[in-house]
Amino acid sequence: MNDSVEIPFARPDIGDAEVEAVVRVLKSGWLTTGSEATSFEQEFRAYTGARHAVAVSSATAGLHLCLEAMGVQAGDYVALSPYTFASSAEVIRYLGAHPLFVDIEADGYNICPDALDRALDVACTDGRTVRVIMPVHMAGKACSMARIRDTAARYGVQVLEDAAHALPASDDTGARIGSRGTAVFSFYANKPVTSAEGGMIATDDEDLAKRVRCMRLHGIDRTVWDRYRVPGAGWAYDVVEAGYKYNLPDVLASLGRVQLNRADETHARRHALAERYAHALDKEPGIELLTGSGQTPEDSRAHAWHLFMICVDPAHRDDIIAYLAEAGIACSVHYRPLHMMSYYRTQYGTRAEDCPRARDRFLGAISLPLFPGLTEDEQDRVIATLKEAVSRSRGSAGARS
Numbered sequence: 001m002n003d004s005v006e007i008p009f010a011r012p013d014i015g016d017a018e019v020e021a022v023v024r025v026l027k028s029g030w031l032t033t034g035s036e037a038t039s040f041e042q043e044f045r046a047y048t049g050a051r052h053a054v055a056v057s058s059a060t061a062g063l064h065l066c067l068e069a070m071g072v073q074a075g076d077y078v079a080l081s082p083y084t085f086a087s088s089a090e091v092i093r094y095l096g097a098h099p100l101f102v103d104i105e106a107d108g109y110n111i112c113p114d115a116l117d118r119a120l121d122v123a124c125t126d127g128r129t130v131r132v133i134m135p136v137h138m139a140g141k142a143c144s145m146a147r148i149r150d151t152a153a154r155y156g157v158q159v160l161e162d163a164a165h166a167l168p169a170s171d172d173t174g175a176r177i178g179s180r181g182t183a184v185f186s187f188y189a190n191k192p193v194t195s196a197e198g199g200m201i202a203t204d205d206e207d208l209a210k211r212v213r214c215m216r217l218h219g220i221d222r223t224v225w226d227r228y229r230v231p232g233a234g235w236a237y238d239v240v241e242a243g244y245k246y247n248l249p250d251v252l253a254s255l256g257r258v259q260l261n262r263a264d265e266t267h268a269r270r271h272a273l274a275e276r277y278a279h280a281l282d283k284e285p286g287i288e289l290l291t292g293s294g295q296t297p298e299d300s301r302a303h304a305w306h307l308f309m310i311c312v313d314p315a316h317r318d319d320i321i322a323y324l325a326e327a328g329i330a331c332s333v334h335y336r337p338l339h340m341m342s343y344y345r346t347q348y349g350t351r352a353e354d355c356p357r358a359r360d361r362f363l364g365a366i367s368l369p370l371f372p373g374l375t376e377d378e379q380d381r382v383i384a385t386l387k388e389a390v391s392r393s394r395g396s397a398g399a400r401s
Contacts, residue, residue: 049179050202052209059186140304195256219243316393
């Protein structure tokens with residue numbers, strides 16, 4: 001095998017415009033939250049159609065701020081799928097509340113609306129207070145938001161969308177994620193839009209926006225930018241709450257602004273690469289593509305394509321990944337479900353079989369390299385090597401039988 005060329009799982013798409021923007025801020029004399037972060041918020045509102053946008057230091061910070069603003073308290077429950085990154089559930093624990101893990105859909109990676117209905121019904125019967133539903137738009141494919149919002153309305157529960165993977169994406173009503181309700185986005189280094197680290201809260205709730213703006217910076221009643229622009233205001237402020245340190249510095253916001261301006265361009269490239277993967281791997285023996293309920297080739301542009309995920313035989317998943325690695329191709333697995341992690345098993349006594357679809361999906365999951373700079377030659381090499389790996393695994397299984 002040719003291992004002379006390394007194909008990473010992800011590579012940030014950074015050009016001269018991003019470098020120039022960061023250097024400009026470094027030379028400006030103002031590095032922390034200021035005009036760049038404010039402009040980033042304004043441009044994000046325009047791009048997503050959100051009424052309010054609040055820049056924060058990470059999506060984790062944004063989720064924490066929103067749950068606090070939604071009134072989540074110790075002893076409450078927040079419903080979410082366990083098929084997600086650690087941050088989605090850990091922010092619930094920050095507030096002394098509890099995750100209510102709900103299994104995923106049969107043909108995808110997102111929370112199952114039917115299972116959600118059953119979980120809320122049981123919780124209400126048991127006298128537990130479910131304060132928020134947190135749908136996680138896994139890999140960039142939006143959850144079934146029409147059903148989820150109907151369920152939330154029936155049970156009097158708020159909705160907070162974990163949209164860390166979902167810029168730009170649209171839901172099953174055709175609405176762009178972030179244009180309705182409250183959603184939190186990530187700008188981590190491997191995301192479709194990056195500011196190296198950072199996040200954004202998008203909401204149509206004015207009271208929530210006011211609360212998270214205050215709480216993101218120590219509970220101070222005015223922004224740091226205003227405090228230093230107005231003579232004497234640097235010390236003439238009030239602390240109205242015990243807040244957090246969750247603001248986004250201008251250095252990072254400047255990078256995010258350029259990336260946001262290129263979001264449609266990079267999304268088109270991700271979509272084109274995803275279509276090439278799908279065309280090459282659809283109906284390939286030993287490989288399954290799961291797109292989720294309601295997803296068709298015609299509406300695949302609604303998918304943000306942060307990740308391209310496949311399913312293989314769990315008995316050979318790790319061997320297939322190792323074969324690709326030997327060929328210089330890096331892959332990943334998203335995610336080991338949280339209800340299978342030691343913290344939640346110890347804290348709540350969760351078992352792998354509590355969410356069997358999530359468990360089974362994880363055991364066969366592989367995420368393939370997908371980033372705007374991936375060339376077609378590199379992608380062809382990934383596809384060919386993957387087919388070789390799967391074929392070898394199937395052949396070895398046949399020989400043993």
